[in-house]
Amino acid sequence: MASSSSSSSTWMMEKASGSHLFKIADYSLAKEIGVGNSIRSAPFTVGGYYWIVECFPCGDEKDSADCIGLFLTLESDVDKNNVQVFYTMNLVNLLDQTGPPSEPLTNADVFSKDNCSWGWDRFMRRADLEKSRYLKDDCFTIYCAVTVPKAPRLQVGNAGAVAAPPSDLPQHLARLLESGEGTDVTFEVGGETFAAHRCVLAARSPVFRAELFGSMKERRARCIKLDDMEAAVFKALLHFIYSDKLPSYMEKLHKESSTMMAQHLLVAADRYGLDRLKLICEDKLCREMEIDTVANTLNLAEQHQCRRLKAICLNFVAAPRVLAAVIETGGFEHLGISCPSVMKELLKKITNMTDELRSSKKRKIDKGGKRS
Incomplete structure (x- = not known):
């Protein structure tokens, strides 16, 4: 046959x-x-x-x-x-x-x-x-x-092969958090309580792993109180830990509120060793950069070693018309007090830009109108 x-x-x-x-x-x-x-x-x-x-x-x-x-x-x-x-x-x-x-x-x-x-x-x-x-x-x-x-x-496949569907693990974990089934630790944050699973937290965050399974006192605690974080921020943090993405409602926030949430989440991500969340927040802050919030973002970038975010903030602020407006914001005054080294970097960048304009150095343009 x-x-x-x-x-x-x-x-x-x-x-x-x-x-x-x-x-x-x-x-x-x-x-x-x-x-x-x-x-x-x-x-x-x-x-x-x-x-x-x-x-x-x-x-x-x-x-x-x-x-x-x-x-x-x-x-x-x-x-x-x-x-x-x-x-x-x-x-x-x-x-x-x-x-x-x-x-x-x-x-x-x-x-x-x-x-x-x-x-x-x-x-x-x-x-x-x-x-x-x-x-x-x-x-x-x-x-x-x-x-x-x-x-x-090179993708090799056989005719008639059935492709496996994408992973739905994050959806299952998100539903587990929402249902509250099997939770074994509670967090009290800003007057609200949040139930979670020790194993999930430990698997996602090295800091939670040390707190919940190490020698720290939180290992034996059924309820852990956090005094230095807002409830909305911790709720978003938990959502990311279980689902590996930001809550959908963040896209519907007013731009200023969305930026503020991203700033707080960046701090929380750095605190708990969530590198992917930290990068997501950096990207969001880059895309939502505004005169009223850039000084605070630059402050956070310096404090939490966000080198790329810091560089983009400095470029944004150093523009002459932008700088004059940023100086009038309260965040700029706070930046000068908390991060004097950043102010020196900003001054150096402005000086270099001014010197470049004065010397009329232009980028080279090739015959096709492109420049290098």
Whole structure:
């Protein structure tokens, strides 16, 4: 009796993709900042790297002063490694969804420590933008899509094979926490009580493991009181420990409340050795950076050894127009008292930026309008 078999294989490139919308309000003021001066977006992450969109409303150099320049800049430290990136930029009109976006421009470039910024010095003539539908109510929006290729891989499969569903362990653990079944330790936090499972806490956190199964007094306690944490923060911390993600309600919070929660959770994550949660909070704080909260975030970044978050905060604050506003916040005064070394770093960064402007050092631009 004849037998037959079939098989298949697929070559694919692992890749990470993401996008960022950068809205520039008050265009009439932005175009007065002068040639060679840029407006920078908030940092965003794609492929494990931090990126920003830079817009030069008056051009990157004098010979492109009649044009708007757009560039993608790598903010992460890459040492000797190079990062190949495919990226696209175009303008969109968020107020008028009936029309198409502008014609996208696409590049593929290699970003490195010495060549960290690429793009177009003549993305669009300023006169054309001012007559276009993309400038509405003195605002326009840039859409940037980024793809970072990873290592290629070969996927081998047999026809008719059944793929296993994704893991649902976090959902089961989250339901276990919600049900309260089998709990054997209680925490009193901010006047509220939270029941949990010692084994789960110990498996997820080295600090909880030492407290609950080591020689500390909490090993024998049925109820542990925490006086230095808010109830809402501990509730979110427990949710992450069981489900490996932030509570969904955090996405619905007002931006200021969301930032404050991320700041408190970062402190809690560092305290309990939850490195993944700490990184998630860092990323959230990078994306939600605002003038009113950046000084407090910079303070936390210094105290809890968040090197990348600290660097991005310093870049944000050092911008001349931003610095003047940040100085007026209460958080800036507290920063000066609690972290004088950070103030020295900030002063040095501002001095370097001023010297760079005075000497009119510009990034090199190649024949295609790209710069290194």
